[in-house]
Amino acid sequence: MAFLGERQEEFEETYRFLQEIKFYKMHIFKYSPRKGTKAAQMKGQIDGKLKEERSQKLIELSSRNQKEYHEKYIGKTVEVLVEEEKNGYYQGHTKNYILAIGKSKQRLENSIIEAKCVETHMDHILLEI
Numbered sequence: 001m002a003f004l005g006e007r008q009e010e011f012e013e014t015y016r017f018l019q020e021i022k023f024y025k026m027h028i029f030k031y032s033p034r035k036g037t038k039a040a041q042m043k044g045q046i047d048g049k050l051k052e053e054r055s056q057k058l059i060e061l062s063s064r065n066q067k068e069y070h071e072k073y074i075g076k077t078v079e080v081l082v083e084e085e086k087n088g089y090y091q092g093h094t095k096n097y098i099l100a101i102g103k104s105k106q107r108l109e110n111s112i113i114e115a116k117c118v119e120t121h122m123d124h125i126l127l128e129i
Contacts, residue, residue: 004031005044011054018061024069026062030055063122070098070120077116080127082108090129102127 018026030051033040080100082092090108091101101124102115108129119126 004039004042004046006046015057015061018058022065022068023062025066026058028055028058028062067120067122070125073098073117073125074120075117077114078125078127080113080115082111082113084109091124094125099124100127101125102129104129 033045078094078100080092080094082090084091088103089101090104091099094100100115100117113129115127115129117125118128
């Protein structure tokens with residue numbers, strides 16, 4: 001966000017829109033001028049501190065949206081394609097691409113399982129397998 005000349009009102013309009021849409025996850029990055037490009041020479045460059053503030057606000061919104069989405073699954077059984085084992089935990093993805101992690105004594109790689117979501121974390125849900 002914060003490309004050349006973006007006014008505060010424009011940013012706030014974008015923010016309100018993103019609050020309403022509630023994307024599961026957003027990839028946020030700040031525009032930064034690249035030497036030799038036309039944009040680097042254009043007037044209306046946004047101050048670095050303001051770009052950082054706006055980016056941080058959007059990153060926080062994305063994190064809240066993701067957390068709220070994950071919380072809807074607590075107590076529910078989900079279907080997971082288990083992809084690999086890491087550090088004693090099996091991990092894979094649900095049908096709607098939520099990272100899901102859980103412990104099991106059985107080998108589960110490359111299988112589809114049903115498991116209960118018992119906890120949410122920033123980037124994944126924890127399963128009871």
